[in-house]
Amino acid sequence: MTDFIRARSDEQKGQRMAEIKQATAELFAEHPYHEITLAAIAEHLGWSRAALYKYVTTKEEIFLELCADAQDAYTTDLLAAYPEGSTYSPAVLAEVWTEQLVSHRDYFRYSDLLFTIIETNCTVERLAAFKARYYAGQDALVTRFSHNLSADPERVAQMLFSVWCHAVGASGWCHENPLVIEAIELAGLARRTIDFRTEMRDFTGMCLAHYTH
Incomplete structure (x- = not known):
């Protein structure tokens, strides 16, 4: 726990927000979203x-910042893994891309809450800043992929969005939810599981074949 000292400078305010985000991320790793309150974050x-x-x-403002940070990390690492001028085969690129998808599962878990929950309860100023960061990252990825693949930027943008949507859904499916596990057992059903890495490798390979040819 951190003793609270009111921030005076922008640097100190940034440090306080970093502490708030870290505490919230720690709670989210152990508790479902609906159990995390501002009171719980303050106590933590x-x-x-x-x-x-x-x-x-609102707690949504914190989660918006967490999602933005996770998105930036994913974008930065994917650009680093797929440098300008790379001539990877589709199979190799699918593997490279999948490594980043697996490494940034937290981004897709935050994104699962983004449109229907997080973006509905934050200030327009924070949301505008988030959208600016989002589109800057997407533009960088579209530019890199379209150049390296000699592909139409609009098609590449569709591909990136398709992979993101599938990663969000697959990540949610793979997340261990004790309540869902109990419900499936109560219903007498067999659990249907998927391997996130395998699922995303196959899907990115399919998208590369569909959108870039």
Whole structure:
């Protein structure tokens, strides 16, 4: 826990937000979204709720920042793994891409909440900043993939979105939810599982074949 000292400078405010995001991410790793409240986050930090309210007004604002950070990390690592001028075969690129998808499962778990929950309860200023970061990252990926693959940018944008959507769904399916496991057992059903890595490798390979030829 961190003793609360009110931030005065922009650097100190940034540090406080980093502490808030870390505490929230730690809670999200152990608890479902609906159980995480601002009160729980403040308690995890060792702060009062009044202190937390100096930086955020809803938990969705924190999750929006977490999603933006995770998105930036995914984009940066994917660009590094697929440098300008790369001539990977589709099979190799699918493997390279899949490694980044697997390494950034947290991004897709946050994204699963993005449109229907997170974006519905945050300030327009925070949402505008998030959208600017999102589109900057997408533009960088579209430019890199379309150049390396000699493919139409619009088709590449569709491919990136398709892979993102599938990763969000597959990540959610693979997430261990004790309540769902209990419900399936109660219903007398056999659990249907998928391997995230295999699923995403096959799907990215299929998308590369469909969108770039």
